[in-house]
Amino acid sequence: xxxxxxxGLVALTGVAxxxxxxxxxxxxxxxxxxxxxxxxxxxxxxxxxxxYGGMVRAKNVLSTIMLVFATLALVSVQWxxxxxxxxxxxxxxxFIGGLDYLGLKGVGMEPSGTIPHLxxxxxxxxxxxxxxxxxxxxxxxxxxxxxxxxxxxxxxxLVYSPIAHWVWGGGWLGELGALDFAGxxxxxxxxxxxxxxxxxxLGARKGxxxxxxxxxxxxxxxxxxxxxxxxxxxxxxxxxxxxDGIAALAFVNTNTATAAAALTWMLLSWRHRAPxxxxxxxxxxxxLVAITPAAGFVTPLxxxxxxxxxxxxxxxxxxFRMKRNIDExxxxxxxxxxxxxxxxxxxxxxxxxGATGLLAGNPxxxxxxxxxxxxxxxxxFAVTYVIAKVLDATLGLRVSxxxxxxxxxIAQHGERAYA
Amino acid sequence: xxxxxAIVRREKKWxxxxxxxxxxxxxxxxxxxxIGGQLGVTQVEGxxxxxxxxxxxxxxxxxxxxDVDRVCRVIVNSAYTGRPxxxxxxxxxxxxxxxxxxxx
Numbered sequence: 335x336x337x338x339x340x341x342g343l344v345a346l347t348g349v350a351x352x353x354x355x356x357x358x359x360x361x362x363x364x365x366x367x368x369x370x371x372x373x374x375x376x377x378x379x380x381x382x383x384x385x386y387g388g389m390v391r392a393k394n395v396l397s398t399i400m401l402v403f404a405t406l407a408l409v410s411v412q413w414x415x416x417x418x419x420x421x422x423x424x425x426x427x428x429f430i431g432g433l434d435y436l437g438l439k440g441v442g443m444e445p446s447g448t449i450p451h452l453x454x455x456x457x458x459x460x461x462x463x464x465x466x467x468x469x470x471x472x473x474x475x476x477x478x479x480x481x482x483x484x485x486x487x488x489x490x491x492l493v494y495s496p497i498a499h500w501v502w503g504g505g506w507l508g509e510l511g512a513l514d515f516a517g518x519x520x521x522x523x524x525x526x527x528x529x530x531x532x533x534x535x536l537g538a539r540k541g542x543x544x545x546x547x548x549x550x551x552x553x554x555x556x557x558x559x560x561x562x563x564x565x566x567x568x569x570x571x572x573x574x575x576x577x578d579g580i581a582a583l584a585f586v587n588t589n590t591a592t593a594a595a596a597l598t599w600m601l602l603s604w605r606h607r608a609p610x611x612x613x614x615x616x617x618x619x620x621x622l623v624a625i626t627p628a629a630g631f632v633t634p635l636x637x638x639x640x641x642x643x644x645x646x647x648x649x650x651x652x653x654f655r656m657k658r659n660i661d662e663x664x665x666x667x668x669x670x671x672x673x674x675x676x677x678x679x680x681x682x683x684x685x686x687x688g689a690t691g692l693l694a695g696n697p698x699x700x701x702x703x704x705x706x707x708x709x710x711x712x713x714x715f716a717v718t719y720v721i722a723k724v725l726d727a728t729l730g731l732r733v734s735x736x737x738x739x740x741x742x743x744i745a746q747h748g749e750r751a752y753a
Numbered sequence: 754x755x756x757x758x759a760i761v762r763r764e765k766k767w768x769x770x771x772x773x774x775x776x777x778x779x780x781x782x783x784x785x786x787x788i789g790g791q792l793g794v795t796q797v798e799g800x801x802x803x804x805x806x807x808x809x810x811x812x813x814x815x816x817x818x819x820d821v822d823r824v825c826r827v828i829v830n831s832a833y834t835g836r837p838x839x840x841x842x843x844x845x846x847x848x849x850x851x852x853x854x855x856x857x
Contacts, residue, residue: 393764546767737797739764739834745797750804 361448367577368449368457374568375460379406381565382467385558385619386474389612389664392550393741394475395751401470401482408483409466409490413459414438420495421503422458428506431499447575457572462498465521466490471664472529473731475547476539476738479746481729485721489528493717497524497710512706513689513699515584516573518627518677523710526671528718530662535722536731538661540738552612559615563592566622570629583687584629588622591641595621598645616669620648623673628681631691636684640677647676675711678703754847755821757814760785761832761840766810772831773812778824781813791837809840815847 383402387395409417416436423431435441438455446454466486473482500507501514514520539547549555570588574581599617603610624644625637632640651668662668682703685691691699725731732738737745744750761769763784773780786806795802814824825842833839851857 391764541768545771734798736834736836739762740795740797741764744795744802748800748802750808 359448360445360450361576363577364448364575365450365453367581368453368572368575371568371572372453372457372460374565375457375464375572376406376565378562378565378569379460379464379467381558381561382464382471383558384554385562385615386471386555386664388551388553388555388558389549390474391547391741392752393743395550395554395743396749397479397742397746398470398474400479400747401474401477402467404479404483405467405470405486406463408486409463410459412487412490413455413462417462417490417495418455418459420491421462421498422455423503425499425504428504428509429499430496430505431503449575454575457575458498458502461517461521461569462490462494465494465517465525468521468525468666468670469529469532471666472533472662473536474663475742476732477536478730478733479742481725481731484729485532485725488721488725489718492721493524493528493714494520497713500709501706507706507709510705511699511702512678513631513681513685513691513703514627514678514706515630515681516570516626518623518674518681519706519710522623522626522670522674523678523707524674524714526667526669526674527711527714529666530660530671531715531718532722533660533662535719535726538659539663540735542661543659549612552615555612556615559618562622563618566592566626570626574630580630580688583634586634587625587629587632587637590634591625591628591637591644592618592621594638594641595624595645595648598642599649602645602649616652616665617645617649620644620669620673623648623670624677624680626674627677628684631681631685631687631689633684633686636686640680640684643676643680644673648673675707678707754815754850755818756845756847757812757816757821757824757828757842758845759812759814759825759828759832759840759842760787760789760809761812761828762834762838763808763810765832765834769810769812769828769831772827773814773824776823776827778814778816778820778827783811785809785811789838789840796837807838815850 379402383399387399390398419433419435420431423434426432441451441455443450443452466489498520499505501512501520502508566588567585571581571585574584596614596618600609600614603613621641621644624640628640648669651672652665655662655665655668679700682700683692685699686694690696722731733742733745770782786808788807795804816824821844828842
């Protein structure tokens with residue numbers, strides 16, 4: 335994706351350098367790193383499952399983990415069959431990819447950049463899966479499993495693939511020069527806004543606001559958060575698509591911004607009440623989200639500022655969501671939607687490595703970033719809302735009240751988490 | 754003093770606890786397992802799942818006799834679903850009670 339970003343950047347800044355579209359040879363160092371990075375991103379997906387699973391009630395923990403696990407399996411197959419092609423196939427009007435890579439036709443061991451095309455496809459596939467999985471956080475404890483599977487398939491196809499194409503697949507946002515190093519817009523704004531739209535159609539959990547819905551296992555959530563932190567090194571540093579200095583920069587920025595955001599959230603929760611464990615874990619995820627679009631474009635010092643900003647923005651977004659009494663249950667909107675929005679804007683402010691942002695004397699980058707943010711908010715919200723409405727009217731989005739009472743583990747899956 | 758022991762659905766634990774707190778009634782609560790009239794079968798939307806035990810929660814409440822009806826009403830209202838497995842309430846007499854802090 336760096337390739338696309340750079341080519342957009344070259345166009346934007348008017349540099350007359352000719353960028354080599356395809357490096358001719360596979361580099362074994364780059365390939366080795368990307369194989370590992372792809373596996374690291376895969377580990378984030380069960381990480382999301384545990385992160386969410388700890389935050390629901392004991393009667394719904396299996397169903398929550400299952401939403402994520404089944405998405406991993408489902409979108410893995412969807413991506414190979416047609417998802418990859420719709421995102422990265424030859425450009426159609428800047429909006430979506432063509433069907434030339436259908437069933438991975440023409441995607442083989444030949445180089446894409448300096449790594450095999452197949453590997454690039456799989457690395458991107460992990461991003462598609464985790465984005466769909468993140469959406470599940472908005473709708474836990476009440477959505478019908480069968481309808482979720484259909485939703486996941488439709489959403490990956492109609493929302494994820496187009497937006498991935500806009501930014502990385504040769505679409506209009508990349509051409510415009512929008513900077514998104516590792517998916518702040520494509521993955522995080524996209525999933526956060528979509529979770530909100532789906533949760534609004536689905537409605538609140540039964541008893542929301544009156545019955546206590548405390549997280550049943552915070553250690554499980556912390557485990558999920560650290561798996562995310564660990565896997566995110568593959569997500570961000572892997573997005574350099576090479577084992578080089580930019581990958582090292584992205585790695586350092588990822589760790590630094592995450593730490594800064596975790597500290598910020600801890601201090602805010604301390605001021606509010608006490609230094610919360612759930613808070614520091616959530617803050618870390620907010621930092622990971624916010625540094626994602628900036629990881630390879632900013633200095634480590636700037637990444638501290640981005641992390642602190644992420645802690646503040648997401649913390650208050652979460653309070654705002656709670657005050658409005660919206661049951662977007664696990665705050666995908668507040669953490670990923672708003673964290674991603676802050677990260678995209680912050681990239682426009684702080685970019686100084688291989689791109690220039692506001693502080694480096696290029697204020698127009700902020701405007702370009704805002705265009706990307708607004709377009710993603712509108713597209714993701716509108717299309718998700720329509721998919722949700724259609725599914726609600728046909729298959730039904732919610733389980734029955736009886737099933738919600740008993741808990742989805744037994745009612746939907748016939749199993750219990752704890753015997 | 755009377756002792757009220759209420760065994761309710763595990764998933765109703767929070768609701769019952771919340772209503773008791775709102776009514777100002779102190780309670781002791783523990784999670785229990787056992788089989789009631791359904792002998793371990795959970796029915797959901799016409800499908801049956803068989804388990805060795807049902808998960809329930811038990812509340813123990815000790816109050817003056819005149820409060821018993823009020824407490825039982827709070828529990829019945831908050832634990833009720835109308836389906837088999839809603840649980841039971843037992844009321845019995847307490848012979849003595851001693852507060853540990855004051856040994857009285």
